[in-house]
Amino acid sequence: MRGPFPHRLIEERPPQIGLIVLQTDESIEMDFRRLVPLETELFVTRVPSGTVVSPESLAEMEHHIAGAAALFPRSARFSAVAYGCTSGTAQIGAGEIAHLIRGATETRDVTEPLSALVAACRSLGIRRLGLLSPYVAPVSERLREVLGSHGIETPVFGSFEVAEEERVARIDGPSLRVAAEAVVRDADVDGLFLSCTNLRTLDEIEGLEARLGMPVLASNQVLAWRLMSLAGVTPVAGAPGVLFDTPAQAEAREAEA
Incomplete structure (x- = not known):
């Protein structure tokens, strides 16, 4: 040695x-x-x-x-x-x-992600948020309740109604884009939130912002x-x-x- x-x-x-x-x-x-x-x-x-x-x-x-x-x-x-x-x-x-x-x-x-979302909404002046979630209604409803307690309304909501995490991770970009645009179409909201850390959202944010003309937020972001x-x-x-x-x-x- x-x-x-x-x-x-x-x-x-x-x-x-x-x-x-x-x-x-x-x-x-x-x-x-x-x-x-x-x-x-x-x-x-x-x-x-x-x-x-x-x-x-x-x-x-x-x-x-x-x-x-x-x-x-x-x-x-x-x-x-x-x-x-x-x-x-x-x-x-x-x-x-x-x-x-x-x-x-x-x-x-x-x-x-929840406290981070509230901080992001306050930073951008968002009070009314469109919400897209992959999950079943009882899971998403609890999230909407908590956001409401922080003064953030979610008047429009859409979901893929998926319960299995393995499927959530494989929802593709085109599916996200179509669903996101459908959620906020003709809706009175200040922004859109793509909920779930397992959704592959990062590459879709800027394109959606350009098309929708509003801030797009996502859990990981x-x-x-x-x-x-x-x-x-x-x-x-x-x-x-x-x-x-x-x-x-x-x-x-x-x-x-």
Whole structure:
């Protein structure tokens, strides 16, 4: 054996953010790799989740969130940690999710798609939101109730009525575009929300905004935006949607319009 060799430790580390992903989710992690700059340390853990989405399967995750958060590296000092489930947050409650995560890992802030959506709507001045969901009515109704309690109305709503997560992850772009446009056609809304972290929405946002003439928000988009905002991280250039516009980009959009 040769050594021990002298060595030094890295003294300063870039911002660290954490993401708790559902076991059945096939989309959110890839989306975050596209939105979060490479120099930011993104740590991911997974939480057990049902293959079929129902109020009961969503509520069951409450018993596993702390265990999933405890699997982050013990040396991590997170600026912020996100739980990646929109409907799960509506079912369990944002406050309880924050409590469970803070009790299991060290982090300055906690967020999830529902609080992120509310923050995004307030940032863009959205009060009336069209909602497109993949899920069955009882799951979506709970989400609409919680949004209403935050002063965000959802007067128009549409769904693919899919319960199996494996199918949700494979709904294609054309299907999303047709359904999204149908939901808000002739509707009195300020924006559109594509709900579910397992939907592959990232490539559809800007095209829909151009055709619909309104902000289009999606679960992974708003969650990444909010998580990076809390952590003081600048998103990658070209992140999709008016939500990510810098002042200069917003002025350019207005000039083009």
